[in-house]
Amino acid sequence: MILFYKKAIQDIRDNGFLNAVTIITISLSVLIVSALALFFVNANDIMSSWKKGISIMAYLKTDIGETALPEIKNKIQGMYGVAEVEFISKEEAMKRLKEQMKGHSSLLADLQENPLPDAFEVRLLTSSADSKKVENLAVQIEAMPSVEKAEYGRRWLGRFTNVFDLFKFTGYAMVGIFFMAAVFIVANTIRLVIYSRQDEIEIMRLVGATDRFIKTPFYIEGLIQGAIGGIIGLAALFVAFMLIALNVEQVSSSGIFQIRFLSPGVLCGIMLCSIFVGWLGCYISLKQFLKYKTG
Amino acid sequence: MILFYKKAIQDIRDNGFLNAVTIITISLSVLIVSALALFFVNANDIMSSWKKGISIMAYLKTDIGETALPEIKNKIQGMYGVAEVEFISKEEAMKRLKEQMKGHSSLLADLQENPLPDAFEVRLLTSSADSKKVENLAVQIEAMPSVEKAEYGRRWLGRFTNVFDLFKFTGYAMVGIFFMAAVFIVANTIRLVIYSRQDEIEIMRLVGATDRFIKTPFYIEGLIQGAIGGIIGLAALFVAFMLIALNVEQVSSSGIFQIRFLSPGVLCGIMLCSIFVGWLGCYISLKQFLKYKTG
Amino acid sequence: MIDGNDKNSIIRMFHVHKQYGAKKALIDINFDVSKNEFLFITGPSGAGKSTLLKLLYFGEPVSEGQILIDGMNLSRISRNRTPFLRRKFGIIFQDYKLIPTKTVFDNVALVLEAMGKKRQLIQKKVNSVLRMVGMEERSKSFPQSLSGGEQQRVAVARAVVGVPRIILADEPTGSLDSESANVIVDLLKGFHTRGGTVIVATHDKELLRKTGSRIIHLKEGRQIK
Amino acid sequence: MIDGNDKNSIIRMFHVHKQYGAKKALIDINFDVSKNEFLFITGPSGAGKSTLLKLLYFGEPVSEGQILIDGMNLSRISRNRTPFLRRKFGIIFQDYKLIPTKTVFDNVALVLEAMGKKRQLIQKKVNSVLRMVGMEERSKSFPQSLSGGEQQRVAVARAVVGVPRIILADEPTGSLDSESANVIVDLLKGFHTRGGTVIVATHDKELLRKTGSRIIHLKEGRQIK
Ligand SMILES: Nc1ncnc2c1ncn2[C@@H]1O[C@H](COP(=O)(O)OP(=O)(O)OP(=O)(O)O)[C@@H](O)[C@H]1O
Ligand SMILES: Nc1ncnc2c1ncn2[C@@H]1O[C@H](COP(=O)(O)OP(=O)(O)OP(=O)(O)O)[C@@H](O)[C@H]1O
């Protein structure tokens, strides 16, 4: 095995140009796929942060006493998909309404009595923030005897959920397509490299080398190339990311969203894929080229 | 020239494997870049459609007579960046408010007189729908003697504009990076192909062929491969698009957004790029490989 | 159908035919080669000499007929076993078939590495055969930087380094002046003396004259007596 | 420094040296070749024969010295002009240098295509030279499917098809039996008779004997008298 490893290193040096091309191609492919993944991860973050704004207002019946409130709160809190429940007294609600109608609050100033009900604002777990789940939850809350009505931004949520779903679907589809394209490109490049070393392979077979002896250095080379290509690709992505991030810092000093790099787990995954693809390209090509030959 | 063309066709047949690899690589590269472009075009559409929702409410002073309205409307309409101006009478405004407060409209039922003002809803051209421009316009409208107050969703707009700008910036950056990566990948592949035909080139030179005689068929091949690769790549994209579009149709039967394929102009641009890159790859590689040789 | 029990024959060919598309390269070839024989195959250009050798080392399958090498029937050999069949042979190819990206040393060492030999042993043996063919000074050169004759000598070194049972030499002195050719002939003879089997395909009359052993004549794919 | 006014010389070499790294392949070579001369270059393996020819067709630049071809000084020739220099030569390479992806016909036709000749003419001439070397039946084959000698004959055909002024033949009969070799020798002689200049690098003693004209001996890169 050590011999094979040495032979692989030797080989990489002997075929400098071919190896450079392979590594560059792998790097670029990794860059493409990981850039896309990075984009979708961040876009997903932003969208998810919007989801946090989704809430259900549970308006209570007017005859509910203050003592019953903790129990109701607990009950709602216990429902599936609920993240947080906040009590909004009718005074608080009126304050908010006034704020909303700022400039025309004269309208409300005429009122002697506050006609608004007490309410609970129910915030949702982001995982449950799609139209169906929200609808279910709202129905469930409305069914509680102490709740008069449960409301949420039905139209807006429907629209947003559609966009979000489409976005996610497209994201998966694109990452999938790009990944496959990258695998093909890398495999193709390695095939070309091995094609141009066909004679060498044939000569090795003719002097009595076993398939294993021929293949092993190629495999090790493939793994090394995959690893180097992966590192270069991810490094390039990181540089590009830092450049964009600096720019974004200026654009969004508001700090509402925080763009972030790929997580260590994903990075490891990409590295593993890159290494695997380096090996796979060799595997397929060798299989093909060795099959062409007799004996 | 016809001779060269024939030689190029002949060459493509003689080097079937090498040509297949080149064409596949070009196709995949075109697919990647155009898929990304398609994604951003559609995402941009959706975001732009949200922009259409942005409007400025210009509340009129209470002492404005009905006869002055057309003049005010015209004046606003004439401002830069304004798409559409709609008059909202105070009765209409009350109706909307009641609708918003549905369930608690008892609150408003008590009112004898409508305290809301008349207003104009000013819709904006999408090109003018960023925070600064909207702000400017709002200030301008508020400065009109007949306008009491001009309001718009300042916070939401700021946030949205940030996201939109970031999105656009990322979009350009990614399309740029991917385009460059694709060009490199294709050039690299062609380099490998020409590398494996180095001996052939050297032999041609030795039997007295001029550089032009050697290069021209490669160039024509490059152009043809670029064209074929471009067509296949775009065709693949179209198929993928149709598959996704069918899926989306079901998701968003609401019909709020309509995803669309790349415009003919963009398609032509991609084809031209693809053809150009096919040629460029040959150009660079041949330059390099011919330089290595003496004489 | 046939069994290789003839203890004295290392190679047996029975009614061998080889066809490339419509082109008949070999027609009904029958001969045995004894252990420790020095055999020439001769005939004009295109007669089928190289093709005959190719069939022996299983570079191509036969179209018809049977070949036994050291008791193994080539038509029944599995893909996994071919490398071991090939290690019985040391082959000097007509076009040398050196690997252009490897040095002279590495080209020759390859045979021993494929056999799994130890590094020190490889070093020693390769240097010794390169000295025998007069190429030890060029061991770090690449094949393209060698003259035709030098490449041929490296090819010879590679063929003998693994101490095979049979040497197949296709025009082994074609690019060599008579002096260098003598070195190679002596090398082959020495190998033969030490018990090896040698098959040489050539049209070098001088070579035939110098050695004077059994000759198989081919013409247009047929064996002529 | 030197002018090519000697009307009778088509090739002149003045103090030519060629060095590859530390290796001196040619040392102080001086000779003239007259128009319509038939010249042999001989010497042992690695003497520098192929290198000498390579310098003539400008496959490599000289390290030192001057070469005049037909009055052109090679050290002053521009890159654009080299193809036209090379068309003065028909070259039979020691390793043939056929293009593996082109048929025999296309390999030979290439020379004429590069010169911009008409299709019908090409067809006619290529078929005629292939007939001369006995390869007209294989014109649609690819080089790998030819025997060594057949490839060499195609290489000869390619060298003569463009009716060059000078033929450089590097071991042109190395892979050929004596009969086929005679065909090639006759072809070269015919070319010489019709006014061409021929330079043959070889160590085939028989070939030297058969022709009997001026011989330049090389040894370890030096011209020996
Ligand atoms: N792969 C192939 N496809 C088609 N024909 C082939 C192939 N290999 C060899 N031939 C033909 O078979 C015949 C015998 O070829 P072979 O190489 O055995 O000749 P040879 O005796 O070695 O000749 P030489 O002395 O010229 O090397 C030739 O006519 C050759 O063209
Ligand atoms: N590119 C190169 N780099 C280094 N050395 C070289 C190169 N080309 C040739 N040589 C060396 O120069 C010497 C002369 O080589 P050349 O090919 O001219 O020999 P030759 O006379 O043709 O021999 P042969 O009869 O074997 O063909 C040889 O020792 C060879 O190794």
Ligand SMILES: [Mg+2]
């Ligand atoms: Mg042969």
Ligand SMILES: [Mg+2]
């Ligand atoms: Mg030589």
